[in-house]
Amino acid sequence: MTGKKLDFDAIVIGAGISGLYELHLLRDRYGLNVKVFEAGTGVGGTWYWNRYPGCRFDSESWSYGYSFNQEILAEWNWTEHFAPQPETERYLNFVADKLDLRKNIQFSARVKSAHYDDNDESWTVTLENGESYRSRYFVTCVGPLSAPTYPKFDGIESFEGESCHTGLWPKHKVSFEGKRVAVIGTGATGVQTIQEVAKTAKHLTVFQRRPNWCTPLHNGPISSEEMEEIRGRYPEIFRLCKETASCFVHNPDPRKTLETPEAERNAFLQNRYETPGFGIWMGNFKDMLTDRDANKVISDFVAERIRERVKDPATAEKLIPTDHGFGTRRVPQETFYYEVYNQPNVELISMLETPIERITPKGLETSDRSFEFDIIIYATGFDAITGSFDRIDIQGADGIKLKDKWKGGPTTYLGMMVKDFPNMFMVIGPHTALGNIPRSIEHIAEWVAGAIHHMHQNGITFADPTQSGVDEWTDYVAEVGEGLLSNEIDSWMTGINLNVEGKQTRILARYSGSAVEYRRRCDKIAEDGYTDVTFTSRGGVMANANPNH
Ligand code: NA7
16 A cells, blocks of 8 residues: 545546536535536536537427426426537536536646556546546446547548537537538438528538438427426426336337337327327337338338438439448437428538549549538547446556556446446446436435445445446446347447448447336445445455355
């Protein structure tokens, strides 16, 4: 043991939705000395970085905000059912002020490395500016979609116009008026960007590789009377989110798709198509995401809607996915997205037919044409789930690197702990329930804070999950993912990112079972005294809370 003084009880990385709540819990509920390091200049995480035009929720705003604080619920008014990014960023600033969180957050502080010290059971966290701090507990709140990735096109640096990645969007206003704009990528982000840029750009060229199944968001304003009515329903809304598999307000329909009479089925699908938000994805026939024939029914239904909405039949066909069924990749939610392709100022280029070969100083070249642009927008996604961990040099006991440990895919305990990375906890790491994410965040942040409090209170200085606990959890994550069509498809949800070396093979990136069962298991483990976690106190006294394990 070195006996060096620790700077903090806990260091948290990230001041997004997870980090803000974790700080509040550890500091205000449990009285710990906490420091948060945040790379941005403000709070918000995802909602700080993703300030691209058209960025907004796909979750109902009123089901997305924090549920733990009555004053926040009473005082904050959402103005749209699916709030735009500026409103969400304002909301998270409001929360940070309300809970007086800023004083424990160091901004513009990107973490470069985090190393566990076996000698005194602490973590040393080093920032890019060279500053270094030590703490007993180390909590990652780095977000599952926070490591933006660019395509590896030749000449990408040579472009003389303006170019931006949606996940690193500048704070200044980018005007598209009179400009020739390219958007590369048509995931959830690209779709939101495209429908916004198309409103003002002189010309917009969309470069699409694989098309996605997009469905209408049906956003609308919330009047002050309606907000009061929603406020009255908060207990009911959050209870419902606790009961659904995905933490959304939508529940799947238990009927079997093919056993439902055709007319009734079509009426239901039409109703789903007209329902705001993810009703069509999370609140559809239950077998749609597991049964290929059922999935084909809904895919055909949505394909017909695309054909109805896009005037040019050839363009419509380019927009209809043929390599995956509806809902097996993340469904982008749209507002007149397909109608954009009826506008004379918008052109769709299928990169499956004519791939981009290089970026040039004036624009880009595909296999059959060259284009000139004033602005190129990269809506090319993220090195998801493990990517934000990979970007930090995280080393556990005996200098083992997390990146190496997870080379063949992550192994975790409850998605919150990793064997040989003692005293490290993850809020939304791999193998956790995602869905309507703040609902999962609240639960996981509370579990993690509870475990840390347990350690702190009992003088426990070392916590590491057992190998058998990790194996069991990893097997369980695999088991609940079986039969789910989405796990047979390449997407960020299965850990694929063709722009990142080593991310070409599908992995078990997330827990794809029910969030209700996820929480039940985690809570039972905590109640039983953190089964399958080895606890020790400095000086060698075993402090395992559960004598049976
Ligand atoms: P996504 O969903 O990963 O989408 C990225 C898009 O960019 C997708 O259309 C990709 O095509 C395309 N892409 C990525 N790299 C390339 C290259 N090299 N060439 C051509 N096209 C490329 O990211 P989003 O940001 O839209 O959304 C991520 C999540 O954030 C979203 O699900 C929400 O939960 C929030 P591909 O499909 O790989 O052919």
